[in-house]
Amino acid sequence: MIKKYGIEVDCAVCAQKVEDAVKKVEGIKDAKVSFINQTMKIEVDDNANVSALQKEILKVARKVEPDFEILEK
Amino acid sequence: MTKRQKKNLIRICIALVSYLVLLILDKALPNDITGSGIADGANALFNTSYGWLLTLTVFFIVYLYIGYDVLKKAILNIAHGHMLDEAFLMAVATVGAFALGIVTAIRGEDIEGFDEACAVLIFYQVGEWFQGYAVGKSRKSITSLMNIRPDVANVVRENGEIEEVDPDEVTVGDIIEVRPGEKIPLDGIVVDGDTSLDTKALTGESLPRDISKGAEVISGCVNLTSTIRVQVEKAFYDSTVSKILSLVEEASEHKSKAENFITKFARYYTPSVVIAALLLAIIPSIITKDPMTWIYKALNFLVVSCPCALVISIPLSFFAGIGASSKYGILVKGSNYLELFDKANIFVFDKTGTLTKGNFAVTKVVPEDRKEEILKLAAIAERESSHPIARSIVNEYGKAVESKYTLTNIAGSGIKAVNGKDVILCGNEKLMTSEGITFEKEDGIGTIVYVAKNNEYVGSILISDEVKPEAIETIQELNALGCKTIMLTGDNEKIASHVAKTLGLTAYKASLLPQNKVEEVENILKTKDQNDIVCFVGDGINDAPVLMRSDIGIAMGGVGSDAAIEASDIVLMHDNLKGLPLAKKISRKTMRLVYENIAFAIGVKVLIMLVAAIFTIPFMMYISVFGDVGVAVLCILNAMRANSKYKTKIKEIK
Numbered sequence: 155m156i157k158k159y160g161i162e163v164d165c166a167v168c169a170q171k172v173e174d175a176v177k178k179v180e181g182i183k184d185a186k187v188s189f190i191n192q193t194m195k196i197e198v199d200d201n202a203n204v205s206a207l208q209k210e211i212l213k214v215a216r217k218v219e220p221d222f223e224i225l226e227k
Numbered sequence: 228m229t230k231r232q233k234k235n236l237i238r239i240c241i242a243l244v245s246y247l248v249l250l251i252l253d254k255a256l257p258n259d260i261t262g263s264g265i266a267d268g269a270n271a272l273f274n275t276s277y278g279w280l281l282t283l284t285v286f287f288i289v290y291l292y293i294g295y296d297v298l299k300k301a302i303l304n305i306a307h308g309h310m311l312d313e314a315f316l317m318a319v320a321t322v323g324a325f326a327l328g329i330v331t332a333i334r335g336e337d338i339e340g341f342d343e344a345c346a347v348l349i350f351y352q353v354g355e356w357f358q359g360y361a362v363g364k365s366r367k368s369i370t371s372l373m374n375i376r377p378d379v380a381n382v383v384r385e386n387g388e389i390e391e392v393d394p395d396e397v398t399v400g401d402i403i404e405v406r407p408g409e410k411i412p413l414d415g416i417v418v419d420g421d422t423s424l425d426t427k428a429l430t431g432e433s434l435p436r437d438i439s440k441g442a443e444v445i446s447g448c449v450n451l452t453s454t455i456r457v458q459v460e461k462a463f464y465d466s467t468v469s470k471i472l473s474l475v476e477e478a479s480e481h482k483s484k485a486e487n488f489i490t491k492f493a494r495y496y497t498p499s500v501v502i503a504a505l506l507l508a509i510i511p512s513i514i515t516k517d518p519m520t521w522i523y524k525a526l527n528f529l530v531v532s533c534p535c536a537l538v539i540s541i542p543l544s545f546f547a548g549i550g551a552s553s554k555y556g557i558l559v560k561g562s563n564y565l566e567l568f569d570k571a572n573i574f575v576f577d578k579t580g581t582l583t584k585g586n587f588a589v590t591k592v593v594p595e596d597r598k599e600e601i602l603k604l605a606a607i608a609e610r611e612s613s614h615p616i617a618r619s620i621v622n623e624y625g626k627a628v629e630s631k632y633t634l635t636n637i638a639g640s641g642i643k644a645v646n647g648k649d650v651i652l653c654g655n656e657k658l659m660t661s662e663g664i665t666f667e668k669e670d671g672i673g674t675i676v677y678v679a680k681n682n683e684y685v686g687s688i689l690i691s692d693e694v695k696p697e698a699i700e701t702i703q704e705l706n707a708l709g710c711k712t713i714m715l716t717g718d719n720e721k722i723a724s725h726v727a728k729t730l731g732l733t734a735y736k737a738s739l740l741p742q743n744k745v746e747e748v749e750n751i752l753k754t755k756d757q758n759d760i761v762c763f764v765g766d767g768i769n770d771a772p773v774l775m776r777s778d779i780g781i782a783m784g785g786v787g788s789d790a791a792i793e794a795s796d797i798v799l800m801h802d803n804l805k806g807l808p809l810a811k812k813i814s815r816k817t818m819r820l821v822y823e824n825i826a827f828a829i830g831v832k833v834l835i836m837l838v839a840a841i842f843t844i845p846f847m848m849y850i851s852v853f854g855d856v857g858v859a860v861l862c863i864l865n866a867m868r869a870n871s872k873y874k875t876k877i878k879e880i881k
Contacts, residue, residue: 162229162231164355164359165313165355165358165359165535165538165539166535166539166542167312167313167493167535167538170490186480188476188479188480189362189539189542190362190366190479190542190546191366191476191479192366193476217303217307218304218307220299220300220303221231
């Protein structure tokens with residue numbers, strides 16, 4: 155299952171850092187963070203607990219990029 | 228502007244004003260003793276020699292105000308083990324400058340560094356703010372045109388009620404209602420109502436398209452005149468609109484060589500500069516025993532060590548280029564294709580539907596003065612046939628056709644129409660010969676239909692596939708750019724050579740079966756030079772294998788044809804060949820901007836490092852901060868030029 159989020163990320167380097175960090179989160183198969191589109195795409199298992207994952211993503215992303223924000227759809 | 232941007236802008240303004248006031252005070256007040264007017268003033272006022280503490284404090288307050296987030300980020304990053312990050316480098320450089328200022332003050336030398344440290348951080352923030360703003364703005368100008376995503380779908384339930392739902396939730400087979408002014412949310416077939424559709428956002432075609440019951444409609448079109456009901460044929464994720472949107476959004480994921488180069492470059496650039504800075508701070512200091520000068524020089528290195536000018540502007544150039552193309556109805560599926568297309572120099576065209584319209588039309592009637600009569604007779608005979616040639620005759624005649632005639636099809640030769648004593652013969656040479664009619668043999672490119680009435684020859688009609696009006700110009704433009712233009716066709720040698728000559732193609736291959744086309748393209752790919760890039764241009768219907776095989780597959784009029792969108796690398800949403808030279812222009816400009824930015828950014832940074840290392844210039848840090856954010860801003864502005872207006876006859880989608 156692929157999930158897509160609107161995000162707020164400040165720079166291209168930051169987006170890359172967030173992407174690397176999110177990829178390491180357990181339960182995430184793949185992640186793509188685009189600075190230009192201000193989007194994040196994650197691939198997760200179909201039965202994954204998305205809202206828990208989202209919290210985890212926010213946590214690890216904020217560690218590398220304190221201003222990172224996931225926007226409500 | 229986002230909320231945060233507004234907040235930061237105000238912060239920057241306040242900091243900048245305070246900074247300027249302090250700087251003017253510091254430099255305008257008499258400052259003969261310490262080099263700082265504020266310190267001198269304080270010294271005189273309080274009769275001490277610690278006046279520099281006041282200078283330090285006031286500048287440090289401004290510094291903290293503008294830079295607290297940078298410092299926080301730097302500290303956080305160190306805690307997480309991320310060194311060499313931009314915030315960290317800026318923090319080290321500015322804190323270092325403050326430290327130097329304190330040392331000079333304690334030593335009783337001229338105070339230097341407080342104002343500079345403050346300025347570096349202010350300008351850094353200005354640069355950051357501007358980057359965010361500029362990127363946001365160009366993002367908007369590009370994505371707004373892709374504003375084809377429908378917000379809701381009005382589903383007609385079985386009990387007749389209409390329910391507003393997310394297009395995602397509509398299933399295939401549902402009936403949806405689309406009112407005037409609304410976007411068609413999903414692909415489907417009209418089951419009720421007639422209307423006109425605005426397809427501009429999808430195809431760039433500015434004339435509205437009239438549709439009625441039974442017509443297929445594509446999501447993303449705007450319903451103009453009246454309410455229609457549509458039976459949904461494809462789920463939302465499968466519909467044209469989502470395909471196009473994801474295509475555009477994903478385009479930036481296919482990275483070009485230039486982008487990969489920058490990523491790699493950034494990986495080595497920053498650490499190397501930091502190491503150079505360290506060496507510069509340590510080795511000459513030991514030799515010359517003048518650490519102040521060399522540490523100051525080294526701090527300058529840290530300021531220019533961020534590769535952000537490149538990291539942002541290069542992808543932005545491609546993004547802007549892809550955005551500009553989509554404005555003209557050209558979908559480029561990735562930065563890499565835009566990069567490659569600049570080098571494309573062999574264009575292989577499919578003939579029918581690409582270079583020619585693919586519809587047959589009457590191009591000549593002989594003799595000209597009996598045109599009306601010839602067409603009328605032919606139309607009578609051909610009125611029931613669905614063959615494209617027959618249709619083109621009936622269309623050309625354009626009036627109501629007499630239907631009193633009994634029609635007999637004579638297989639392989641034509642049609643005999645009989646009404647009492649009147650007999651019309653309409654067909655090829657064979658028909659005329661077998662019926663014993665003396666006729667004048669015509670010699671034209673295309674299909675010739677002879678018409679005779681009551682055993683008397685009347686005249687002939689020449690029907691051929693029309694060359695697209697813009698084809699000649701397009702081919703000439705491509706030839707002028709030094710490209711090879713090759714046509715592949717299943718038609719016979721005579722027709723092929725005629726079209727090739729009319730268009731000025733550099734080569735052609737005739738009488739090819741569909742499978743031969745793949746072989747031909749394989750051949751071209753095999754025999755080309757290493758630097759040649761082969762593009763195949765087709766209408767995408769039967770060309771999927773060739774589109775995939777060639778270096779760049781270009782499908783024309785691709786909207787609605789999934790196979791074409793999937794198999795090709797560039798999609799011309801309209802049927803206009805002019806998209807090719809235009810795409811070439813856009814890709815050329817994009818690549819020029821990319822190279823300009825790479826050369827400019829690296830050049831300026833290296834130059835600044837050399838100047839900082841070799842000369843001792845007062846206010847060097849101001850120059851260095853320009854090398855960081857100034858260069859980034861200029862590169863971004865330059866990159867955005869890829870999304871400007873281009874000279875072409877294709878209309879911009881607005």
